[in-house]
Amino acid sequence: MQVRIVYESMYGNTAAIGRAIAEGIRAGGAEVSLAGVNDVTPEDAMSGDLLVVGGPTHVHGMSRATTRKTAIEDRTRTYEEPTMGDGLREWLDRLPPGNGHAAAAFDTRIDAPVAFTGAASKGIAKRLTTRGFHLATDRESFLVTKQNELVAGELDRATAWGATLATRLVTA
Numbered sequence: 001m002q003v004r005i006v007y008e009s010m011y012g013n014t015a016a017i018g019r020a021i022a023e024g025i026r027a028g029g030a031e032v033s034l035a036g037v038n039d040v041t042p043e044d045a046m047s048g049d050l051l052v053v054g055g056p057t058h059v060h061g062m063s064r065a066t067t068r069k070t071a072i073e074d075r076t077r078t079y080e081e082p083t084m085g086d087g088l089r090e091w092l093d094r095l096p097p098g099n100g101h102a103a104a105a106f107d108t109r110i111d112a113p114v115a116f117t118g119a120a121s122k123g124i125a126k127r128l129t130t131r132g133f134h135l136a137t138d139r140e141s142f143l144v145t146k147q148n149e150l151v152a153g154e155l156d157r158a159t160a161w162g163a164t165l166a167t168r169l170v171t172a
Contacts, residue, residue: 028166060118098133
């Protein structure tokens with residue numbers, strides 16, 4: 001089994017969650033390729049049995065050029081590999097038709113009710129299904145504090161979510 005994980009990350013939290021998901025999937029026996037959105041073409045992302053896509057929640061949904069610019073200019077941002085240029089929104093628009101290919105969506109968002117924060121995974125999942133992908137599981141949000149740090153236990157929860165994805169691949 002081959003799994004491709006593609007993420008967008010501005011503060012490093014989504015990248016860390018992606019690594020934890022990859023760890024859980026690997027523990028389930030699958031091979032995993034993990035890459036930032038600017039490091040993998042949409043065509044190359046189709047080469048596995050499952051495509052997992054994740055990004056940060058900005059202004060209730062997926063990032064836009066303006067919100068990425070604001071994050072890049074944020075002096076509190078210490079992550080050295082932020083997504084530059086196009087983000088997931090643009091990348092997903094270039095993704096080839098899924099033709100029933102399995103996919104999953106995740107996001108990072110502030111630890112508050114989703115009615116107040118929104119969830120990028122909602123838009124990611126919608127774009128994946130619109131392009132013909134089959135969601136292998138419900139979309140998932142991983143929480144960060146208002147200081148842009150992962151909430152305690154979220155990396156473990158992401159690893160467990162990855163293990164669940166691997167199990168679903170084996171039984172599918």
